[in-house]
Amino acid sequence: MKKLPIGISTFSKIIEDDYIYVDKTEHIYKMLNNGELYFFSRPRRFGKSLLLSTLEELFKGNKELFKGLYIYDKWDWDKKYPIISLDFGNIVHDTPEKLEISLEEFVDGIAEKYNINLKKSFLSSKFAELLEKIHEKTGSKVVILIDEYDKAINSHIDDIEIAKTNRDKLRSFYQVLKANDAHLNFVFITGVTKFSKASIFSELNNLDDITIHPEYVNICGYTQDEFETDFKEHIKRNIKATNMKEEDLLESIKQWYNGYSWDGKNFVYNPFTVLKFLDTGKFANYWFDTGTPKLLVDLIKEDYTDIEVLTKKESEFSGIFPNFELENLDFATVLLQTGYLTIKSEKTYPGEQSVYKLAIPNREVKESLFSYIIGFYTKYSAEKIEPMTKNMFRYITKLDTENLQKSFETLLHKIPNLLYGDLKKELEAHYQILVISWLQLLGFDIEAEVMNIKGRIDAVLKYNNLVVIAEFKFSREKSHDVMIEDALTQIIRKEYYKSYQNKNVILLGMAFNQRDVKCKLIKLEEALHKYQ
DSSP: BBBBOOOOOHHHHHHTTTBBBOOOHHHHHHHHHHHHHEOOOOOOEEESHHHHHHHHHHHHHHHGGTTTTTTTTTSOOOOOEEEEEGGGGGGGGSHHHHHHHHHHHHHHHHHHTOOOOOOOOOHHHHHHHHHHHHHHHSSSEEEEEOOTTTTTHHHHTSSHHHHHHHHHHHHHHHHHHHHHHEEEEEEEEESSSOOOTTTSSSOOTTOOOTTTTSSSTTTSSHHHHHHHHHHHHHHHHHHHHHHHOOHHHHHHHHHHOOOBBBSOOEEEOOOHHHHHHHHHOOOOHHHHHOOHHHHHHHHHTTTOHHHHHHHHEEEEESSSOOBOOOOOOHHHHHHHHHHHEEEEEEOOTTSSSOOEEEEOOOHHHHHHHHHHHHHHHOOHHHHHHHHHHHHHEEEEEEEEHHHHHHHHHHTTTTTHHHHHHHHGGHHHHHHHHHHHHHTTTTOEEEEEEEEEETTEEEEEEEEETTTEEEEEEEEESSSSHHOOOOHHHHHHTTTTTGGOOOOOOEEEEEEETTTTTEEEEEEHHHHHHHHO
C-alpha cells in the first residue's frame, strides 16, 4: 500500500519515495497549451506548492518522474528551461527594509547559481538584468514560479502601514516581469488572497487569473472519484478500523471534508485534512489546527465581523472573483479567499454576469470557524467547547431553561476583563456573534437575520422537525425579565412563527445586560396563549 503524502509538497519526493500522487497533469497540460502567464488563488494547505513543484519538474525535463501519468507521452522532454522558483515562505518580510534585502539576496543567489555577474544596484534593475542574462547565457527563456506571493502583505494586516509598504515594494518587483516578457517562457503565481491588478499587479496586468476558470477548478484538491479510486486501500483500512459500512463512512468523510468549489458544480476535498483522516481514522478539525490564518484573527479583533456573512444560508457575489483591498477589507471576501466560504452554485442569465452563491464548505470548516470565535471571546479550548455544546442542545430540545441559562452564564463570564472593556461600544453585536457562534455548534441548521413580512428574526434554528425561533435583547437600563417578555411578545405579535407552523416550534428569548444573561424557552402553543 502506497504511503499518504501528508504535508509533502515536493513532487519528486512523492514519486521517488512511493507516496500516492493524484494525477493532475491533464489539467496542467491544458494550461500549458493555453497560455503563458497565470495567476491562481487557493486557500492554504490546498496543494498549490505541489502544483508549482510539478511544473518545475516538467520544465526541468525530468521525464522519469512522470512515468504512468497523463502528460508522460504528450510533453516534449527534450526541451529544458532555466527556472526561477520563488517561495515567499522563505523570504524575510518583518519590515519593508528586510523584505527588500531578502529579495535582493534571492536575486544574488540565482545569479551566483548561473555564474552571472550583476552590475545594477537597485533591486528591480538587478532582477531585470538577471532575466536578460539568464536568457542570453542559456539560450532559453526563463520560467518564473512564485509561491505565496501575498505572504509579505497578509502577515501584516495588524500593521497596515507595513502591509502597504510591502505591497508597494512587491509591485515594483513584479512589474519587471511585464517589462521583460521577451525573456520569459512561462509565469505562474499563486497565493491565498487575490489583490486587484491595480493594487499589486498594476504593471503585470496581462496575467490570466484562472482561480475560477472552469477548465482548472479541479487542478488542486481531490474530487470524489479521485479520492475513492486513488485512496481505495486506505479507505478499506478505515472501514475495518471504524466498523462502519462503506457507504456510511464515505458519506461521513464527504460531509466533514468535501464541499470546496470554485464553480458551484465541481466539489473537492482539502487534501491535507482528508489525508489526516485517512491516517488517523478519526474525524477532527485538522485544517484549522495547523494554524489559524492571521488575517482572519486580525479581522475579528478589528471588528470587521459581519454576523450576516457568518450565519446567512448563502451570501453571493457577481462577475469575477472578488478582489482583496487593503484599504477596504471586506469580511466576506476574506472568508471566501481563505476557504471559510466557498462557491456553492452559479446562476447565469442571458447577457448578464454570473451570480455565485457562497456558503461554508463543510462540517470541519463550520466547527473550526465558530469554535475559534467562541475561543477568541472566552478563551475556552476546543476540547472544552464540544461537550458544552452537546449539553446545550439537549437543554433546548427538553425546554430546560434553567440549565441552558447556566451554560450561557458560564460562557459570558469567561470573557476577559481587557476584552470586555474593548467591546463596550459594540457590546450587543458582539454578544450576538458569540451566541450565534455557539448555537451554530449545536448541530442546528441556523439562519440569522431572517426577514419576514413584519420584521426581522434574530435567528432561526432547525433540526429535523424542530424549529427554534430566537430573539435577542440588550439594554443597560431594562431588567432581564422585561427584555425577555419583550422578545417573546415580539415573536408572537410579528408572527415570526407563521412559516413554521407545520413544525415543532420552540421560542427562545434571550436578554443581555452588561455581563449578565437570562433566557427563556417556551413552546409555541403556550406562547400564543400567553402573548397574543
